[in-house]
Amino acid sequence: MDPINFVILASILFAIGAAAVLLRRNAIIAFMGVELMLNAANLALVAFSRMHGEIDGQIMAFFVLTVAAAEVVVGLGIIIAVFRARQTISLDEPAELKG
Amino acid sequence: MFPILTVMVALPALGAVLLWALPGGARARAREVALAVTAIELVLAVVLFAQFDMSAAGSFQFSETYAWIPQIGTSWALGVNGIGLLMIVLSALLTPLAILAGWWEDKDDSRRTHYLALILLSEAFMIGIFAARDVFLFYVLFEAMLIPLYFLIGSFGGAQRRYAAVKFLLYSLAGGLIMLVGVVALYFQGPGGDQAFLTDNLTGLDMSTTAERLIFLAFFLAFAIKAPMVPVHTWLPTVAENARPGTTALLVAVLDKIGTFGMLTLCVALFPEAAHWAAPVIILFAVISVIYGALLAIGQKDMLRLVAFTSVSHFGIMVLGIFAFTQTSVEGAAFYMFNHGLSTGALFFVVGFLIHRYGTADVTQYGGLQRVVPVLAGTFLVIGLSALALPGLSPFVSEIMVLVGAFSAAKVAVIVSAVGVVLAALYVLLTYQKVFTGPAPTGKRAKVRELTRRERIVLWPLIALMLLLGFLPGIAIDAVREPAHDIVATVSSQEAGA
């Protein structure tokens, strides 16, 4: 089977991740959607790496992994800060900035 | 050679800085300082006029060129031809008069200092614009001038002055920004290089017809807003109504001339083909301005608005003269630019004096003043008659030159515009009638002061000048003849080509 199918799979996962951001009000779930998008990108990278017969894609995925981890830390930090202030992590709740 | 033009631009600007730098105590003398600066400027203008070689009025004289931003091809390039010369003299003449006319304004020293500094700054920009020989420099000054004017209108004046200031700024800015597109586009049509924006390098360019026409329109729109032509005129009445008469006098008498000046020296000179192409439509709008402005002037109660609308009408005549492209009409228009400055400047000043006395610009509040202040009445009448272009006063010569000269090129336009002659009589005489005739006022209103000496010093030189130029217009026409000839030649070569 052609590894390109993994790219298709990655695209679907990417769309699901994006949908999570568009639809979910729970900050953590939305954030997990973003994580899924990053992982989908990783899958695509690895699949392309396989198709090109080179390792670069994998290396990139490796970096993304690291960056994503760091991002998770910061993101969760912010979410916790928001939770401490408001006792909720619903994204509907803080909507004073608008207009 | 002595860089007289640069000095003339720098002097008022430095004067403004000096005023702002005055310590609190010395600000009581701000008027004297400002007057001195403008008086020196006037002397310089007279020197300039005297030194000007009339036999070569068509070419730029006193030219100075210094590199400014070579990266974008612009230089500090000044120089005047006959038309610019007249405009500079006009600016230098009216600024001190405006300061004198507003002598009594502002009880507060610091406020007055600000006002005067802004006036001086405006003068610097005006002279810079009339002397600019570089399109970019012209544009920069053209736009930067909005700032002092904006504050002049918005800080000093009537109840709705803020609205007026914003309206003025937005109108001007809208026009100016569109002109900016034209300026940039022109750059790419030009030769490029360190002096890409020098008008010399931009005349006679070989552009595509479309490009030329579009750039022309961009320039023209800006100038049409500045020299208020219907339908982009509405800022002027609002400003006139709310700004100080002195400010408005400078604005209408000098600054708005930048519009017609730009049409003459940039629009037509740089884009003869497009000017020729657009002339019929522009003449149409000019004629509409003549009649529309006059009719609206008749319908005004507020004298300042009235004068503003008369200017709309007069600017229509100037534009008609320019775009009729005959030697006589262009000369007439250029000469009219100067005369209209004298006439409208005086008109705004004298209306300002009336308002100072009565505290209102509403013409219906007046009446019978001739019995009380005959000198003021007479002065007003003479100035009013200059606005209706009575023979003997210089506006007549220029107006008749436009009408007679333009006849061959635009018969219908002249015929319709001639109706403006009658309407002018109506708006001037009706105003005079409402203000000065009728039963003499009684009570407090009867105790109106006669024209003071200072006010006479403001008005009478203007009248004298109009009389002088009415009988000896050659003094000024000598300056505009060759430029007009060059312009007509440029355009008619297009005609021949087409």
Next chain:
Amino acid sequence: MLDLTWLLIAVPLASAAFLLLAGKRADRWGHWVGVGASSAAFVVGLVALIQMLGLDSEDRAHAVHLFTWIPGGELNLDAGLLVDPLSMTFVMLVTFVGTLIHVYSVAYMEHDASRRRFFAYLNLFVAAMLLLVLADSYLLLFVGWEGVGLASYLLIGFWNHKPEYATAANKAFVVNRIGDIGLILAMGLMFTYFGALDFGSVFAAVPQASTAQLTAIGLMLLVAACGKSAQFPLQSWLGDAMAGPTPVSALIHAATMVTAGVYLIVRSAPIFEGAPAAQTTVAAIGAFTLILGALIGMAKDDIKKALAASTMSQIGYMMLAAGLGPVGYAFAIFHLVTHGFFKAGMFLGAGSVMHGMNDQVDMRRFGALRTAMVTTWVTFGLGWLAILGVPPFSGFWSKDKIIEAAFIGDDVQPWILGGAALIGAGLTAFYMSRLFFMTFHGKARWTDEQHPHESPALMTVPMIILAVGSAFLGLILATGDRFVTWLEPVTGHAEHGEPVLPAAVIMVATLLLVALGAWIAWRKYGAADVPETAPAASLATIAARNDMFQDSVNRGVFERPGTHLTRTLVYADAALVDGAVDATAHAFARTGEVTRKTQNGQVRSYALTMVVGLVIVILVVVQGGL
């Protein structure tokens, strides 16, 4: 001396400027400066005239170069004077009658606080009028043309504390300006076709011009002439102009300024020669106005307005004559001169009556004044006889020639023009006699407040001099066709065509009609009692009293629609033009208000806009790129 004719203009002008600027300190003696200036002008004129008479007739046209006026390159115009018999005639008329009226005014305006200003304006007028007639180009003529308009405006509105007087002044100026359009456009045409505005170049170029071009110019000149000379349809201002002090009416609105239109036509003779249609129009307008003016004059009870209507009618005669071509030019000017004398005399007489009657102008309040004011009665009577055209008084010599000339021509034209002139003579006799009888004869109808008395010598002497002129000037000038010959260098020698009726028949008919008119007037106003208030009248009389509804027409056709137009435009300017800008600004703000709602504060909406944007972008780029 001919080269010094510029003094004619300069002296009164300088005097006017001096009087205006001198201020109150000149109040006591300023008027004498005015009189002096006018007299000086007369002297200068007289010397020039004598000098000119010494020249051969073909050398009498003398050009005086003053200074370079407009060095426009294309429009090059020098200010210069053209001193020839025509202008000299006017110079003499203006300075002579003008000086007399100056003298008269010294007494007439004695009690007016602003007498100095009045004299300044009079001097200004004299200067402008002389400039008008002496100018050697249409443009310089226009300067004088507008100058007399200004002086007329200032003098009509001299008592402008009365609002209706101020309005009358405005009306005069504005209507004149309508005429000025004609002159401006005529100049535009001349400049377009001939490239020049001075008489010499224009007339030199006339032979090469087409008839259509000349007709256009001629008609435009006619418009100008109609405005200045109160010819139909621009006559409405003249009646109101009587608001000015009576000397003004005498000088400006009878003797001199209003005849400037005739001067213009005659001066432009070469143009009209090439444009028969325009010429005929001039004659037709003249004929129409002479009847119209006579009809109006028949109904007026205001002595000055009746005289004004008469002026209109008499100028109609002049126009008619001027419209007849070379045949009529000289007679037009001839009548102009005689009219200047007798009409000025009558106006001064009217002024004298008013002076003695507490400024009463209603003739129904006069009557039997001949006893109270003998000098006035006599001088006025001479003027009356002159205008009636009773031989051998001045009017006879000029008017009769015009009537005769009107009968010259082909087709129906002589019958119409001649008929009108003939009938006009009868009507004139009626209304002038009516005026004369109502004022000086019949029963006294004045009230106790009025004590009619003769005017002082300063007033009566000018009246007497004018009366003498009214009586004999015509005879003197007509003898041996002296006047016609004098003008020939300007008007050209006319081939004397034969009238359609024998000259004697015409003369007899005229005199008969005049006698009839006078007799009817005597029956109604001399012998019978005149009611003190105007009786109810027929429609025609009402129309005549109201100047044939000219004002109503003007009001209905121009003024009221104009006012509405102005008001509408003021509104439209605020609502539409300015409103469009405001609406644009408002639309921007509205759009902003709506758009800001999309910034709803919800992250997932923000992300949604991004995704939607992304999807659209991908869609278009990828589809478009493939």
Next chain:
Amino acid sequence: MVNTVMFWIIAALTVIPALSLLFARKAVHVAMSVVLVMVGLAAAYVTLSAPFLGMVQIVVYTGAVMMLFLFVLMLVGVDQREDLKETIKGQRWIGLLAAAGLGAFLVSIIGRVTLPTADTMPSGDPEAVAIALFDRYVLVIEVLGFVLITAAVGALVLTHTPRLRPRKTQLEVQRDRVRVGADPVNKPMPGVYARHNALDVPALDPEGKPIEHSVSRVLEIRHQTQEGAEFRAALEDPSRKEGDR
């Protein structure tokens, strides 16, 4: 080429749990599903000849990242439920449509592309990865250090509370307790009358008065406490037996 069966297993293993991101109510469920997805992705990496990356994926994602998520979920309260009802008009449908559209586009684009697969398999073993990392990508690695430092500092700044109040010695703690009138030693145990279930009976102080707060507050709220009075009475009056009650 890769194993087709493996692909479908992985596809099922990733897509189905991933859908919980959209439809599961409890965040914990979502997190656990995402763990599954991560495992599935690890499998995919292995299949795509990136075994080292697969291992790292499991270690980092399932082992660290997702656990961090769970940890935070615990912190903010596991039972924070989300109402799936949408509050913004149209958001759900447009959102679904947009996301679906995005997916569809991406898929269709890939479907349109012809991309050959190289015959050579990339070597994804640790050594090859290490060499690549420290050769061309060494700068990236170094910069990544800053990402990690930032993350650490950021998390600290946002969540770490330093000791704001001085640490109290035992003596101070004791003094404070006495000062506010708390029990000097321990809270007394209930149930002085050790009968059947003495927890509902308050203890007695040395003066014999009942110490009310010795009984658990829960019982108090449930109104299951005993006064103790009757037991005392029973003690003082032996005739009364428990059975009498």
Next chain:
Amino acid sequence: MSFTTPEIAWAPLTPLLIVLGASAVAILVESFVRSPETRRRTQLVLSLVALVGAAGAAVVQWATLDGAGTVVLDGMLTVDRQSLAWQVLILVFGTLGTLLFASRTRAGEEAFTPLGASAPGSSDETLARRKGLQVTEVFPLALVAVGGMMLFTSVTDLIFLFVALEVFSLPLYVLVALARRRRFLSHEGALKYFLLGAFSSAILLFGAAFLYGATGSTSYAGVAAGISSSTGTDALILAGAVMVVVGLLFKIGAVPFHSWTPDAYQGAPTPVTAFMGAATKAAATAALLRVMYAALYGLNWELSWLFWVVAIASMLLGTVVALVQTELKRMLAYSSIAHAGFILVAFAGLPDTALSALPFYLASYGLATMGAFAVITQVRERSDEGTVLGEATRLGQWAGLGKRSPWLAGAMALFLLSFAGIPLTAGFVGKFVAFSAAISSGAWPLVLVAVIASAAAAFFYVRLIVLMFLTDVPEGQEDAIEIDYSPLARTVVAVTAVLVLLLGIVPGPVLSAFENAGVLLLGAGG
């Protein structure tokens, strides 16, 4: 397998190394210096020395640049005059930003919360404030952000681009959350900025993956080569390119990827807003320039309409919504969206001149932005008791500022005029060169839209000027506003004002410097 140590040209990286190295040192300072006050001073000095030093190093690099520039590590990084120009720009913004970060009110309050972890209004917060705690970590975080941005302007590899993006984004997310006052808003802004930022970087990454898939390379040169030789992968390339560009447009703040801007700008502590507004936009523009010219130039035609549409949408939306704003920071945020549109105008058609025009534009815009926000930090509300509160950002509160503090108001007016593009300010020259670039590639209709938007935009800039100078202080509100005085913030205001004027009047030297920078080192690396 064998491993050979790669050759790295360290010298061109000196500025970067200085900044990042300083940030590492600064973290150590955090750990070892206990007193907050000492720590703050140390951090400030360290940051300033590092930033100025780095700028100096960059200038030296510029002067000693060998040929067109240096490609580091097989196309991962390229240091040429273009990147050095941007680096200097970012370092300037970083320096000014650091000064603002360190500025304090008269009462000695920083812009940042004393304790990020405390809940707003909690006793912890009060206690932390009373104890004089300070989050001095903002300095190292800012340094990392500056480093990341510098990197962002120089990277020539998609994966490095992604990493650099995260390097500067992560500290910003944190910084946004650290406001001292209105902390709810600050948190909210940070959360939104973070989620959307992560979302957009995922998009960028996915695009990068596609490009890698289609071209087999991640270096710009490789991608460019792949694009020119692509067969059957056009769709993939285009989709990838679009997604990468969208990721960058997000950072520039262009419509429809702009939504985070107003909320983050308003929520963030004002010094952070200033730094972010100026530097992020510059860095993202630089990166977009490089991506477009070095990697995606072959797609010029396909992508040009994207720039057209996004530019027009940004200019119009930014303008019309700014028109109706009553909150100052938010208004400036929308204005920044409009400016994003103006920036993109220069991208239309990818003319060469854009490479020198945009640095100037961003310099003028950034300086005015820094200055404007610095002024905002100086205008504060005052409670009835006279205590100074947070910044007064409602428009109405600025009424009569010209009377209270003419110099401050004058400077603000200058910045606003520069935003509006009035001549004799830097903004005008910026607009001029940017529009020139666009017109040179024939995009004059776009420029026409731009000037119409500028004219409309002038309205809201002018409205503030009207308020400051032409409106009186409202009755009874005389004491509601306190003009704060912080020497550091005032320094920033003064410096930016002078620069804005200088760049407006004598822009020549800077223009020619950027002209030199208008050449990209292309075609190297694999």
